[in-house]
Amino acid sequence: ANCVIACPQGLPIGEANKAAVAGNLEPLANLFDICVGCGRCEQVCKKHIPIVDVIHKAALPLVRAEKGMVRVGRGPVRDTEIRNVGAPLVLGTIPGIIAIVGCGNYPNGTKDVYIMAKEFVERKYIVVLTGCGAMDAALYRDEDGKTLYEKYPGDFDGGCIVNIGSCVANAHIHDAAIKVAAIFARRNIRANYAEIADYILNRVGACGVAWGAMSQKAASIASGVNRIGIPVLVGPHGWKYRRAYLGRKDVDEDWMVYDARDSSQVRIEPAPEHLLLAADTLEEAIPLMARLCFRPTDNSMGRQVKLTHYMDLSMKYLGAYPKDWPVFVRGEADLPLAKKEEYLRILKEDYGWDVDLEAKKIISGPIRKMDVGFDATNLEELLKENK
Ligand code: SF4
Numbered sequence: 001a002n003c004v005i006a007c008p009q010g011l012p013i014g015e016a017n018k019a020a021v022a023g024n025l026e027p028l029a030n031l032f033d034i035c036v037g038c039g040r041c042e043q044v045c046k047k048h049i050p051i052v053d054v055i056h057k058a059a060l061p062l063v064r065a066e067k068g069m070v071r072v073g074r075g076p077v078r079d080t081e082i083r084n085v086g087a088p089l090v091l092g093t094i095p096g097i098i099a100i101v102g103c104g105n106y107p108n109g110t111k112d113v114y115i116m117a118k119e120f121v122e123r124k125y126i127v128v129l130t131g132c133g134a135m136d137a138a139l140y141r142d143e144d145g146k147t148l149y150e151k152y153p154g155d156f157d158g159g160c161i162v163n164i165g166s167c168v169a170n171a172h173i174h175d176a177a178i179k180v181a182a183i184f185a186r187r188n189i190r191a192n193y194a195e196i197a198d199y200i201l202n203r204v205g206a207c208g209v210a211w212g213a214m215s216q217k218a219a220s221i222a223s224g225v226n227r228i229g230i231p232v233l234v235g236p237h238g239w240k241y242r243r244a245y246l247g248r249k250d251v252d253e254d255w256m257v258y259d260a261r262d263s264s265q266v267r268i269e270p271a272p273e274h275l276l277l278a279a280d281t282l283e284e285a286i287p288l289m290a291r292l293c294f295r296p297t298d299n300s301m302g303r304q305v306k307l308t309h310y311m312d313l314s315m316k317y318l319g320a321y322p323k324d325w326p327v328f329v330r331g332e333a334d335l336p337l338a339k340k341e342e343y344l345r346i347l348k349e350d351y352g353w354d355v356d357l358e359a360k361k362i363i364s365g366p367i368r369k370m371d372v373g374f375d376a377t378n379l380e381e382l383l384k385e386n387k
């Protein structure tokens with residue numbers, strides 16, 4: 001049918017309408033959560049059926065029965081909270097901030113954002129939500145009948161879930177990242193945009209996620225967080241703005257950063273590899289979110305934590321380890337202890353690294369060695385010799 005071809009979600013509208021005519025409204029009602037309300041089906045419908053209205057009407061009992069439990073939007077992250085999380089965030093032992101922002105109409109229904117938030121809060125990331133995403137994540141309950149907001153605390157800390165506020169409160173998420181630079185690292189925030197963005201890009205593991213059918217406003221918010229060095233993952237509807245900032249991890253010169261201590265140039269791992277990209281499915285998105293939280297300043301403990309989640313999530317959602325995981329290994333100390341032997345064997349046998357399996361040591365293979373004092377920057381004015 002024309003409507004099915006026109007529908008960006010490929011929804012079986014014709015079949016659902018037929019079932020409705022025969023007295024069964026359920027198939028039509030079930031389209032409600034996945035329909036993005038774009039109206040394309042109506043434009044091509046030769047019988048002029050008001051399809052969106054019909055879907056809404058059929059789903060009314062479901063909508064009326066929808067009940068959630070959301071914590072009130074709390075506004076800015078407090079300075080005291082930043083003092084507590086600054087060091088673990090920059091060192092990577094809190095593996096990252098996952099910011100699920102804005103609009104609904106998700107590619108596969110509302111439950112997607114709940115699954116994302118649950119996955120990362122259980123893994124002790126800081127999960128912050130805004131706008132429709134914050135409310136949608138509150139519609140589902142676990143086996144004990146609890147929503148995420150009832151189960152996890154509302155602090156800005158690892159393993160907590162924070163409703164920052166409405167979609168316009170997204171600015172408080174920018175603010176939290178800026179505060180890490182200002183309060184934890186004491187960087188000057190007045191007329192100093194480049195330094196703050198450079199700090200966040202190289203040190204603050206964070207990933208914004210706009211999974212729904214983004215509004216123009218949400219698209220510009222995504223660009224806004226990109227400007228301060230935070231990568232953003234959008235759902236398939238994000239493609240419509242035809243904008244992406246994709247990195248090429250195979251191009252060495254794209255990954256040269258300065259070490260401010262001695263002005264040397266260091267080829268770093270692609271962390272984060274992209275600043276703005278789209279994923280088609282939830283299964284693709286979740287491991288990507290973990291990947292976008294790596295940063296060059298992770299210490300070995302932090303890198304172990306991030307690698308554990310990246311590998312686990314890839315296995316869980318895609319059924320395999322990611323192909324690129326060795327780029328994040330700077331030495332054997334970066335490997336999660338529980339899997340060290342397995343990973344060393346893979347590095348040797350599948351990636352051709354020189355590994356002494358008996359001594360559990362990597363002889364050669366990594367892009368660079370771990371250096372605790374590495375003072376990564378892209379800005380020449382921050383080099384010690386230029387200060
Ligand atoms: S309004 Fe809903 S059913 Fe119609 S084309 Fe858009 S997504 Fe498909």
Ligand code: SF4
Pocket residue numbers: 101102103104130131132133167168215217218
């Ligand atoms: S812009 Fe509209 S759809 Fe998007 S989060 Fe805000 S209220 Fe929801």
